[in-house]
Amino acid sequence: MKRLFSLTAALTISWSGSTFAAGETIAVFTKNLTNPYFQAVRVGTETAAKALSVKVIQYVPTKPDSIPEQLSQVEDVIVKKPDAIVFIPVDYKALVPAVEKINAAKIPVTNITDRSAAGDFVAFVGADDYSIGLAVGKRLLTAMGGKGNVVILEGVKGSLTSTNRVRGFTDALKEFPNAKLLASQPGNFQRLNALQVMENLMQSFPQIDGVLAANDPMAVGALEALEGAGRKAQVVGINGSKEAVDLIKSGKLLASGDFNGFIQGCVGTEIAVRNLRKQPTPKEVMLKPIVVDKSNFAPYETPVEQRACPALEQVLSN
Amino acid sequence: MTTPLFELREVSKEFPGVKALDNVSFEIKAGEVHMLVGENGAGKSTLMKILCGAYRADQGTFFQNGEQVAIHGPADARRFGIAVIFQEFTLVPYLDIAQNIFLGREFKGRIPGLIDRQRIHAEARRVLDLIGFSIDPSTPVHKLGIAQQQMVEIAKALSQDARILVMDEPTAALSDRETELLFAMIDRLKKKGVAIIYISHRLSEVFALGDRITVLRDGRKIASLLPPETTPDQLVTLMVGRPVDATYTRPSRPTPGEVVLEVKNLSGPSGFSNVNLTVRAGEIVGLCGLVGSGRTEVARAIFGADRASAGEIRLNSVPIGGSSEDSVRRGMALIPESRKAQGLALNRSIGDNIVLVGLRKLFPSGIFVPRRAMKAARAVVDKLRIATPSPRRPVATLSGGNQQKVVVGKWLNADAKFYIFDEPTRGIDVGAKAEIFRLLDGLVHNGAGILMISSEQIEIVHICDRAYVMRSGHIAGELQHHELTEANIVRLGIHQ
Amino acid sequence: MSTRTLVFSQLARVPGVAIALVGLCGIFAATSPGFATPANIANVLTQSTILLLLALPMTLIIMTEGLDLSMGAVLTFASIVLAMIAVGTGSITLAVAGGLAVGLCFGFLNGALIALLDIPPFITTLGTLGIAQGLSLVVTDGQSVVGIPRTIEAFYSGTVAGIPLPIIIAALAYTLTHVLLYRTRFGTYIFALGGNREALKVAGISVRGMLIRVYMFGGLMAGFAALLMTARLNSAHPTAGIGMEFDAIAALAVGGTSFERGNGWLLGTLLGVVTVGVLRNGLNLLAVPSSAQVACIGALVIAALFIDGLRGEQ
């Protein structure tokens, strides 16, 4: 028990100090500690916070994507009354009550990445999963010369992200009548799942020319599976993550749709702050889909920690 | 000739492969103690289980006060006033005494659905007084000693105002004083007209208590006798089917050699202090005294199963260091008092159990060779005449006596020099007892030393060369062979 | 047990979990201004209610030397069925009934498999966990069920005389379970199921029947937990309850219920649940990063068990 005490005490000292620092406090909610995308978002918020001299506190469910836990964290945070909240719901429908609680507590909240099904928000910042799926899909199919066999690796069933991205993929396929969709199976946004699903799919289909993966880790999983079986296929993913960029550079991965968590973090935080400081803010910022491939990967090589937030105007302009 | 209180006629019960009961008729009159004797597997417990409704008889009829009745389950048995005290206690550790006594018969409280705990405790108090057992009925049972639990069991049975009380070796776990209490109580019950079916392996009891004796063997009723007209030897012969010397005596005794075990001023947290004793090669030394006088605690401390707080233990004049592992490596063996709980891996084979201790000796390389293990196991099985077709059979399929032989057999591969036997004959039948004694005898003839704990003084008297008598954690005295009598043991064992 | 020994045995066991609880509250009250406010206390207790509804029956089940790994998944499926009925028919009563029915069915399934086919509880409920989880996914195809009547929300957000409704429900559930365990035959026999089944058989009580009923009680409570969960999310989601059974087991273990011989302690379970709740809440208020929170929970579980272990030896 002593051990427990000293442990908690130690943490207390190290954290409580910073919690009550000067400048507005902004609570940031992300889905989990495991997916690099949300790390990018968190870094984005931190970077913006430094620039705007505000303090951000990260809240992440200890169980990845746990709905009840994020809900509890929201309730706890409301007790602390931060000046503003930047919010990614772990589930865009199930967290509506949380948003309503935040609204009821009169804490201005900016919604990013996954658009909450309801609630009043200062603004929504995101990239349209559908159009990114569409763009990446087209990129792959053009590279395949518009024909060949394609498989889709879906994300977590029912997640907004997965549904829209896959919708984008399938619509892209519609534009290329000669391309054939062999199968669409979920890999739950996970490497190992994607890897094993891909391995199994390769058994059923001797010829696979293209793989549409709903995120980068699954794309990587698919690549590994193909390599393991000594087979070749064009693979695309989504997120524009560091590892995807490396693979694009080395020519293994064809492309990755840039979902740009970093900028979403930046913009979300900046809007939250502007709103607090009574400055004008856009109601909605939609980052337009960028497909990262051999032609344009250079800027993505700098790790997010070293990037600077773009000015809001610049983001809005393009 | 009064009509019997309860009667079974031509009852048969068959289990896959075994005819447990074969046309057994049995009757019990009000106010009599009917002794039920027979070797393990003779059918005693089956008969008992049928009486209490745990088993259904395949054939046979039951009569209560002369009119035919049927026992479909425990409820019926209770209705006819039949109550059983099993050897394996049927007590719930984390309920209190009162709740245990009335388990399944809780009084309904004023609020429907709830139980009336005040009443339960009051009633329990009454029953406990009846048997002169003064203890707070709200004591959780897991806090009680084995003898106290036995008392609770009896109270439980009586609380069902039983007219027929079935007792399965009730004294097995009781000290002499507690046994006397029990017997006194049985007398009181007889006077109240309660009929008692009393199962026992202790001939002394059979003759002391019994109004009638029924002998079972291999599921058949062999005889029904009156104590005055029979001798112990006749009885045993009937039970075993061949003549056996009931009061086993050792034909020859080796002359004691070197001191194998030497214990100096041993004290332990488990409640014993300044224990001094020695055992020589070729000696069987008894360690007796009332249950709870610290015999088992001392034994466990010597073996290293429990830590001792002070004192010295020397095995072959080498001081040993308090861990059972160490003791075993140095050639000490413990045959614990509870076969099932402490002696055997019940869901493993006879062979597995037998080779366990000797693994290091049998396979010094650490590589286990099943075939060799089999051979070693079979050798022991043959040597101890363990009744089994193959050592591959699960040990659980053996009778109590044979299981006990396995527990002993474990040590034969470890060629131990010093053995501690804690209640080696508890709950095993006369035939098996004789074999166990022959085994002890064989061991000492091969130069081993033995410390034997037993609650049956008669055994100590007949088997041991010397004996130490313990009283409340101390050695009350040592008895040389010529002074080794039951009277002396009792005199030393109980407080003056 | 009679009230006296009950109280005594409980006092004798308090430290492990109570020290943790008092200690944590002390630390958080001292370090986080928001912590010791009525609002936050209500908040913590409310958050703990759903877990408590699982931990109470889990205590009884573990006292029978059993286990129910399916509770989280059953909660999830019950909540989905509840929501779907509510959406479909708009009838709250029907919906709640449906949710409870699902709970009872799975409880019965568990009990039956364990008691009648004697498959060990761990495996049985590991299997039914899969079944419940699978059904949740199949019927929803992974989608959340939304658009249920607002009235259901009241079960979680409503208050009676200023006290949040879930706390009242949990309090009722605790009292009910307490009475059930310490004041009724059912409870007495639960001690026996874990302590000495032979005793039950001899007393002419059906062990199997008892087992089935214990697991059905678990299912029923999971059904109520599902009601609170659905009300809380105002929707049902096929992953909402995943892993909650382990949280419940951890909480009751922290509370000092041992896994052997029917040695359980209901009040300890209550304290255990609250302790875990307080820990999470306090760490959030102190903005301790999640990674550290995760480690703390592990430490709490082991520390509390360690204490009890020490005290057990004395």
Add this chain to the structure above:
Amino acid sequence: MSMTGKIAAPRFALSGDVMQMLYRVLAVVLLSAILAMLSDVFLTANNILNVLRQTALLFLMASGLTLVILTAGLDLSIGANVALSGCLAASVIKLTGAPLAGVGVGILCGTMVGLANGVLVTALRIPSFIATYGMMWMLTGVTYYYMGGETIHGFPAGFRQLGSGYLFGVPTPVYVMVLFLAIGALFAQRTIWGQQIYAIGANPVAARLSGVPVERRLVLVYTVSGAMAGLASLIILARINSAQGDIGEELTLPAIAAVLVGGTSLFGGSGTVAGTLIGALLLTVVLNGMNLLQINSSWQPLATGIIILLAVWIDTRTRRLGE
């Protein structure tokens, strides 16, 4: 959990109770036959190798766990252990560029965690279920903290052979699996330590009174379980060529299921490592089949659950007959 263990087979035969094994193999064969009828690719050499490779991972985690369960214990921390060991190994490989260093660190970390579990269970007398559950949380916390949500990816080709490579047309993990099947089976059946482990599981008191060093053996089995988790983590790294905080997260319960479906009793003292292999195979074949038949993945947990129940139910039945 009730100690009313079933009568188990004698432990003399290498494969344990022959009847049990037969029925399990039969189950796999039957299932395969059905799948072969439904899908023409199921029985192709490629798919069989593919199934075996996927089985390998599950088996490696389950094999160590089998020993733990044989002592009537449980190790809920293997998944979290895989994550931590894997991430540490990954960063070492990245830093040093020396795969062997990574392998060393991975296995060492796994072993250390196992050792810690062993100490919690023996020295601190905490029930294994809770001790390893707490350990799981602590490991996860450390892993999350260490990885900070990042990914480590891109390992030397040589290292990746361990997961995705082939040797004489057979995937490397399969060799690893066979190797550890042999080691595991021999250890359990053909060493006196193995025999003592069975004895401890069957009756710890009797084992101690028979001079078996119970604590040391218990520490051993948890350590082995940890080491196997460490090894498994390396296979995962090599397969997905990257490490993330959540690798292994979802592997604990399947591993336990594999052991139990494999016929090892939770009450200790009965079961075999070979059985665990069959258990892992059974579970893998089910998922593979469902993928081949492109059944909506929502059905997978359902199917797995039913398979577990069926397997164990038949198991209890055949045991009954065996007596």
